[in-house]
Amino acid sequence: MEVIQSTEPKVSIIILNWNGKQDTSECLKSVQEIEYSNYEAVVVDNGSHDGSVEYFKNHFPEVTVVENNANLGYAEGNNRGIAYAMSKGSDYIFLLNNDAIVDPYILKNFLQVASSRPEAGVFGAKIYHHKEPKKIWFAGGAWISETAQTSHVGSNQIDDEQWNEIRPIDYACGCAILIKSEVIKKIGALEAKYFLTWEETDFCYKARRAGFECLFVPSAHVWHKVSASFNGGGMGLLYRYFIHRNRLLWIERNIPLSEKIRIYPKVILPEFISYLRVYISPKTNPKARIEHKVNLVAFRDYIFRRFGDSPAWIRTTKV
Structure with a gap:
């Protein structure tokens, strides 16, 4: 029997897990509902001790699990997943937080924009608060020079389609960021020195310096539990x-x-x-x-x- 190869770009969805079995499972269940034929889900486990690895292998057998023997942080942990995906010939890498839920059409909407904007290499989703599904958490990232801080555009606004334009942004949020593989081939992966926070901003700026546009894609929707990674968020x-x-x-x-x-x-x-x-x-x-x-x-x-x-x-x- 002849195997028919998909003509759609291959997307690897990289989900980093560290003792987050419940959140990651909910994330994977939403990923299973994605309306797109040529993707794979890859869970990178950062040395969990809550039985995560065995659970994922038993309950999500279609998911590839990459095991790290220690907590390598967001940057290097994701880099291990990126390396795996690149070795499998993926056209796009989608980094997705384990405490996020995706819309079923997220990949189709991302790739529709990506195919029409060849100058772009990095794409950011419109991210909502999980507990308040219409409240925006991220509608593009901006660097504010006057205060030397970054800002989430649209943060805590109720979505009334005020941020529905595809537009260049300073950076995409690492909670849900789609990257063309050619960007990684040209500039490398995430800077491991950061360990956690600022690494995606650094990556986006490096990509932009290399000639790739970073775009906000308002039709790519994600709901984020802000922030399970820091036990509820805030300035812990x-x-x-x-x-x-x-x-x-x-x-x-x-x-x-x-x-x-x-x-x-x-x-x-x-x-x-x-x-x-x-x-x-x-x-x-x-x-x-x-x-x-x-x-x-x-x-x-x-x-x-x-x-x-x-x-x-x-x-x-x-x-």
Whole structure:
């Protein structure tokens, strides 16, 4: 019997799991409903100890499971999945958070735009809050030079089709980002130094410098549990550490010197002084003192080039 090869581009959906069996299972169930013929789902397990690997193999036998023996972080964990997908000849890589649910037509809508915009190489979804399905979480990423911060366009707005235009954006969110394989062939995968946060922003800027457009695709819908990865989101200590340290690394790697000359004395240095002042003040309550200690440790680790995972005590400290 002759096997008929699909004429549609092959898409590998990479889902990173770390002790997230329930969320990942719900994500996979939504992936199973995707209306597209030529895709594969790949779960990359980052050394889970909750029985995830065995569960996925038993309950989702059609899914490929790539096993890492430790928590390699978002960047390097996904890189292992990307390497697998590239070895299988995938045309597109779709990085999808395990705490996200996808619309059945997400790949068709992504690829319709991708096929009509050959200059583009990276594509971002319109992402909603999972608990409030019409409330936008992400409708494109923007760098705000005045505050040296990134911003989610449309965040917390009710979707009234105000963000329904396909448009270039500064970066796509790593929660749901589609990448042409030719981009990875040209610039490589994610920068492992980040470990967690800012790596997708770094990747998008690198892709743009290489000549690939980064586009927002409003018809590609995702619902995100914001954020199971950080136990409910907010400025928890772990999130605080990575956001502060990696922001400095990202500025170093992506912002031109003329802009750095303004940012460092007017934004970064005053922030550092503020953190130090609050940390040493006898009036500071214990919770705030710990939070500002983490901020200062993030600065220290950036200066001394300590990248990768956070110090162990930050993961275990409760506030």
